Amino acid sequence: MxxxxxxxxxxxxxxxxxxxxxxxxxxxxxxxxxSGKTRTIAHRIAYLIRHKAVLPRWIMALTFTNKAAEEMxxxxxxxxxxxxxxxxxxxxxxxxxxxxxxxxERVGYRSDFVIFDDEDQEKLVKRTLDDMNLSKESxxxxxxxxxxxxxxxxxxxxEERQVQDEQFAKVFERYQRTLKEAxxxxxxxxxxxxxxxxxxxxxxxxxxxxxxxxILVDExxxxxxxxxxxxxxLVGPQRNLFVVGDDDQSIYSxxxxxxxxxxxxxxxxxxxxxVVLRNNYRSTAPILRSATKVISRNxxxxxxxxVATREQGVPVFLFEANDERxxxxxxxxxxxxxxxxxxxxxxxxxxxxxxxxSRVIEEALRANRIPYRVVGGIRFFQRKEIKDxxxxxxxxxxxxDELSLERIIDVPPRGIGAKTLAKARKLKESSGEALLQCxxxxxxxxxxxxxxxxxxxxxxxxxIAEMAxxxxxxxxxxxxxxxxxxxxxxxxxxxxxxxxxxxxxNELVLSxxxxxxxxxxxxxxxxxxxxxxxxxxMEPRDAGEAKDADAVNLMTVxxxxxxxxxxxxxxxxxxxxxxxxxxxxxxxxxxxxxxxxVAMTRAKDYLFLSWARRRAKRWxxxxxxxxxxxxxxxxxxxxxxxxxxxxxxxxxxxxxPRR
Numbered sequence: 001m002x003x004x005x006x007x008x009x010x011x012x013x014x015x016x017x018x019x020x021x022x023x024x025x026x027x028x029x030x031x032x033x034x035s036g037k038t039r040t041i042a043h044r045i046a047y048l049i050r051h052k053a054v055l056p057r058w059i060m061a062l063t064f065t066n067k068a069a070e071e072m073x074x075x076x077x078x079x080x081x082x083x084x085x086x087x088x089x090x091x092x093x094x095x096x097x098x099x100x101x102x103x104x105e106r107v108g109y110r111s112d113f114v115i116f117d118d119e120d121q122e123k124l125v126k127r128t129l130d131d132m133n134l135s136k137e138s139x140x141x142x143x144x145x146x147x148x149x150x151x152x153x154x155x156x157x158x159e160e161r162q163v164q165d166e167q168f169a170k171v172f173e174r175y176q177r178t179l180k181e182a183x184x185x186x187x188x189x190x191x192x193x194x195x196x197x198x199x200x201x202x203x204x205x206x207x208x209x210x211x212x213x214x215i216l217v218d219e220x221x222x223x224x225x226x227x228x229x230x231x232x233x234l235v236g237p238q239r240n241l242f243v244v245g246d247d248d249q250s251i252y253s254x255x256x257x258x259x260x261x262x263x264x265x266x267x268x269x270x271x272x273x274x275v276v277l278r279n280n281y282r283s284t285a286p287i288l289r290s291a292t293k294v295i296s297r298n299x300x301x302x303x304x305x306x307v308a309t310r311e312q313g314v315p316v317f318l319f320e321a322n323d324e325r326x327x328x329x330x331x332x333x334x335x336x337x338x339x340x341x342x343x344x345x346x347x348x349x350x351x352x353x354x355x356x357x358s359r360v361i362e363e364a365l366r367a368n369r370i371p372y373r374v375v376g377g378i379r380f381f382q383r384k385e386i387k388d389x390x391x392x393x394x395x396x397x398x399x400x401d402e403l404s405l406e407r408i409i410d411v412p413p414r415g416i417g418a419k420t421l422a423k424a425r426k427l428k429e430s431s432g433e434a435l436l437q438c439x440x441x442x443x444x445x446x447x448x449x450x451x452x453x454x455x456x457x458x459x460x461x462x463x464i465a466e467m468a469x470x471x472x473x474x475x476x477x478x479x480x481x482x483x484x485x486x487x488x489x490x491x492x493x494x495x496x497x498x499x500x501x502x503x504x505x506n507e508l509v510l511s512x513x514x515x516x517x518x519x520x521x522x523x524x525x526x527x528x529x530x531x532x533x534x535x536x537x538m539e540p541r542d543a544g545e546a547k548d549a550d551a552v553n554l555m556t557v558x559x560x561x562x563x564x565x566x567x568x569x570x571x572x573x574x575x576x577x578x579x580x581x582x583x584x585x586x587x588x589x590x591x592x593x594x595x596x597x598v599a600m601t602r603a604k605d606y607l608f609l610s611w612a613r614r615r616a617k618r619w620x621x622x623x624x625x626x627x628x629x630x631x632x633x634x635x636x637x638x639x640x641x642x643x644x645x646x647x648x649x650x651x652x653x654x655x656x657p658r659r
Contacts, residue, residue: 008046008079011039019275020044022242026235026272028220028265029244032306033291033601034282034564037244038068041216042075044242045086048214049076058213059086060234064222066091068562072218088212092227093187096194099208100185106201107193109183116179116186121146128175134167135413140495142171150188151256153195153226191226198233209236220245220265224256232268241269247302248295251558251595259591263300280306280601282564284313286637287607291600294629298590315639316600318630319610323621324357324572327612328364331569334608335370335552338567345371347566349553351599353577355380355500356507358554361571371551376559381535385490385501386508390535392480393473396465397529402435409439412489415453420446436461460484472526474512481509499582506618514616557599568603570596574611574624596629 012020016036019029020043031037045061048054063069069090076085088095097115104111116124125142129135145168149157155176157169179185185193198205215234217223220243223231235241243265250259266272280288285308292306321327331350338348350361359380365372380386388411391404398404410416420442427438436458443454460483468476481487487505490498515534516526524530553565572578579592600607609630614621 008043008050012043013279015275015277015279016040016043019242019244019277020047022273022275024238024240026239026241026265026269027243028262028272028274029242030274030276030302030304031244031246032277032280032304033246033249033288033598034280035277035306036279036281037218037246037277038071038075040277041218041242041244042072042079044216045072045076046079050080054213056086057088058211059216060088060095060212060214061086061216061218062090062092062095062231063218064091066094068218069094092230093190096190096230099194099197100190103197103201103204106204107197108180109185109193113183113185115190116184118187120184121186124178125171125175128171128178132171132174134171135492138493140493140497142168142175144495144497146172146175146186147188148256150186150192151224151226153192153229155189155192155196191230195226195229195233198230205233206236208234212236213238214240214242216242216244218244221247221250221259221262222252222255222257223261224258225261228258228261239269239271247300248298248304248594249561249598249601251561251591251598253588253591259300263302274302276302276304278305278307280308281310282604283308283310283601283607284605285311286313286315286634287600287603290316290607290633290637291597293632293634294600295593295597297629297632298593300587300590314606315637316633317606317608318633318638318640319608320626320640321610321612322614324360324612324615325364327571327610328360330610331361331571332364332368332370334567334569335365336368339370343566345550345552348569349555349560349563349565349567349602350569350571351555351557351560351602352571353557353580353595354503355383355556356503357572357577359507359511361554365552371549372554373549373551375553375555377555380504380507383501383504385486385505389477389480389486389505389508390532392461392464392484393468393476393528393532395461396468396476396480397532399436399461399465400434405435405439409457412485414457415449416457417450420450420454468528472516473528473531474509474516474526476528477509477512481505509618510616513618557595560602561598564602564604566604567606567608568599569608569610570599571610572612572615573609573627573630574615575627576622576624578627578629593629596627 009017009020016039019027019040022044029037029040031040041061045059048059049056061069061072063072073085073089088098100107100109100113101111104113122139122143125139125146129139129142149161149172157172162169179189198208212234213236215231217231222245231241243262245262247259247262250257250262253259266274283291288306288308295301319327319330321330335345335348339345352358352361355377358374358377362372362374362380381390388408391407394401394404395408406421409421421439423442424435424439427433427442428435431438439454440458443451446454464476464480464483467479487502490501490505512531515531518524519526519530557570573596578596579589583589583592600609611626612624614623
């Protein structure tokens, strides 16, 4: 068959062909954004099977998601025209699970061991802390520390960490012991125990090395230490390791991903070849040139000279708003204009750096009855921490609200357990009195500490209820947070998730403040009850989220990885968000730059970057500056607009400056 008739080779460009036809030894494929990396891996597998007579069972292909594995498997089957595809194609965790099922006794487990998912892990950590009489406030911190150690390949706490945090070392030891006694593993164990299996069992290691003649890895920039160690143990003397990734899209260091794995690959494999996939098939030239300029300032990267195959395109639009409400209004106007063009809303995406930014955007979309979906996340008012604070308000205005009472009776923890609550429920059934009253009666017969906790809780609720009859919702909400110590409760966890939750609660307080200001201007009702009515009307009954409907996509940039849309709006491209205020080191700032690069390269046809001169905070306004990342955008590829000069032409979604 002539090469130009070969369905495996003929669709490929010169760079892709070079990678697919690589003869032997390790190869690093630098796949720029939109360069067809999935196609390249799939065609490489098909090429090995069809042209090099490599049996499918001799090939292992590793991905990071089941969806990616299934897509790769489907592509290979379509190329080969048969159902047969490599049996060893899947995520790192699924492949390790197969190893451990086969050799479980070598790592001290029975073959019927069970896997604890994230929820199971959290419950076990809570139970471990409870058994050790430790505060359950640090659950998420412990979970993150456990995962962090296992990402680095540790099944025990290193000696230096034991000295630094003796208490955590004891928690970790007990957690691991409980897992083992239950014949269970968590996700981290799957990787660590697979590495242990290969390191300590030469026969197993050499057997697997001889079985897998070719190993291919997708999204190599997202690998952590233990995953890279696994790869090095699996690669046999033939060293046929084919890794594909883009160091410019390494944005998951908080999950243990190490961009160094990619940057240092040729140090570990000095004989490795390098192929750069330069052609970008996704974005127009102005978008790609702008994104390339942003990422080029990073010092720790493989340089790439990407070329847009779609040379024509409109400029990147840079929108300067007075504040976040005008920014949200801008987003809504773009959606309306896009809709007026008969374009599918599903091809429009709005990205933000933090979840808290979504609130005003959601409000602007709802106000204009624009359908939207929050991708990979939860609508603002459905988040746990938001519902916790609102439950205090609901209980204050309605002491009969049992669901709210049960939700927050021990949040933050105050020593009122499930048994006390169960007794109160039982008394309610027989007496017909309110649950809150029954709780007070039951507490009189409990221990002094429980009695004191219940009395303090009820007094607090009564005080807040009295305040709610006289003060506005903003003042009441501030008092709830002060009396409960809810913010401090979240902060004690010291995890990245906790800081995100603190930001969300501060955004909730800001929403109450804005509600009072808006209602006050019109002489409206500023009470807690009125605010709760407004929040209730924001639930999914209105124009908001619908999974199957044509809708605008809202998501954080981290959730946008691997996706593409015709139109993208990136919000908050300013200091404190890009880069984030918590990015203190050069390493962290470079990852923030990569994050913006990922956001920009999701756009196919139209890219809007927006920022606000000031952003409302719980304590007042914070004035901002345009992100340093945009300082060097190519002048000819960018059109600046601001709210004072912009008019929105409904016949076209473009923002056109007035002449």
